[in-house]
């Protein structure tokens with residue numbers, strides 16, 4: 150039985166795991182970099198150990214140091230959170246070798262999920278439909294041209310080992326493909342250490358709908374409904390919800406069973422997520438399995454009443470999932486907004502610095518997972534996610550209204566945030582009607598609407614800070630091209646690591 154868990158992560162997710170440890174009477178061990186000496190996860194854990202310099206390579210990705218720390222402090226398990234080492238199969242293997250219970254799937258299964266080509270092949274065998282594309286890795290541009298010709302343009306060049314919305318490029322024709330192929334492969338090498346690419350048909354006006362899954366070591370598997378994550382920027386999610394406005398119980402049962410089949414196909418254990426793209430005609434295509442706890446897991450916790458971190462720990466302990474598929478029913482509706490430290494008008498560039506003040510909303514059906522406190526720092530070294538604001542309601546409209554009010558109550562002074570953007574989105578008719586797609590921001594010119602909303606607010610309230618944001622946005626409008634539909638050239642803060 151697990152008694153002490155080292156959390157190989159930082160920020161809100163480290164805190165999230167500590168909370169369940171406390172609830173279960175399990176000791177929690179935090180690790181931290183130079184940059185995180187005063188971070189909240191360090192203060193909240195039962196014990197905390199310094200593991201290295203600010204750069205992730207020297208701290209949160211430092212496998213040797215993390216495993217050494219776990220062994221020497223007497224931890225019996227490791228929770229990897231998301232990002233960092235969470236999908237690193239070598240890390241999972243080393244943990245098991247050192248008799249540390251890795252709270253996640255086996256290294257072997259993770260290797261299958263992390264290699265999008267191997268995973269697609271496993272799905273083909275299990276008869277889970279995937280997006281049309283190359284049957285394997287595409288090593289030369291000539292082969293890519295052949296495949297693109299067969300499936301038809303536009304196509305995506307995808308990094309076999311990509312993640313976090315990075316390593317995806319859209320090409321419209323032969324000429325673009327010739328230009329982009331080498332660049333994409335070089336970029337993939339730089340970001341993921343491996344240059345392999347594959348080709349996939351680009352699907353227009355799609356929804357991203359994923360299923361939460363759990364499978365125990367005895368082979369019992371369930372899905373815990375879907376999450377709709379179609380509101381994105383740079384192929385990364387901004388707003389998620391459960392249930393999806395376009396998934397009825399019949400579809401949930403059908404696609405949920407496909408998702409369960411997908412986990413069996415890669416012999417997956419613990420909690421995971423199967424991601425799908427849904428076309429307008431209702432067709433679902435599997436894209437990948439995320440072999441970890443997902444950023445947006447709280448929406449599933451709200452509508453299922455489960456503690457997914459507890460479920461992860463129980464499964465790692467070798468316990469059977471204590472319920473069956475038929476026991477699970479969607480209760481109400483939950484929405485999550487990822488509160489990022491970023492400048493919406495500056496192409497979503499990260500915004501960093503000291504947070505001088507913060508107000509965290511609360512109230513019935515309101516949950517905030519965050520590392521923020523007045524005086525804390527948003528570091529340039531790590532992800533821009535500062536907080537997750539999640540609301541629950543009996544139905545979509547109640548959840549949306551609670552979200553609108555909570556967003557108005559939420560302020561973070563000292564850095565730019567995505568809060569104003571969400572206020573605008575939540576009030577659009579398209580969002581209210583559930584007319585969602587991964588190109589929502591472009592399709593409905595959301596940034597222009599945000600500018601108009603800011604203008605209105607400034608004229609009503611005369612708020613100096615808002616006025617400054619507005620001037621800044623007008624200035625940038627004339628210099629920065631709007632995000633061209635799905636044109637993927639992502640420069641996230643991770644690129645700088």
Ligand code: ADP
Pocket residue numbers: 231232233310311312313314385386439442443444445532534643
């Ligand atoms: P989710 O599907 O959980 O919403 P995201 O795609 O937003 O996941 O990724 C979660 C976080 O993990 C992101 O903030 C991203 O920085 C990080 N991440 C995801 N995949 C990778 C990867 N392959 N390498 C590095 N970081 C990653």
Ligand code: ADP
Pocket residue numbers: 280305311312313314315317349350351352353355357381384385424426436437587
């Ligand atoms: P990652 O591993 O980086 O999360 P995914 O394959 O899961 O990459 O895709 C991330 C996002 O990219 C999707 O949610 C979707 O918005 C977009 N995307 C992926 N594949 C396609 C496709 N074939 N056509 C159109 N958009 C896609």
Ligand code: MG
Pocket residue numbers: 313314424437
């Ligand atoms: Mg994905």
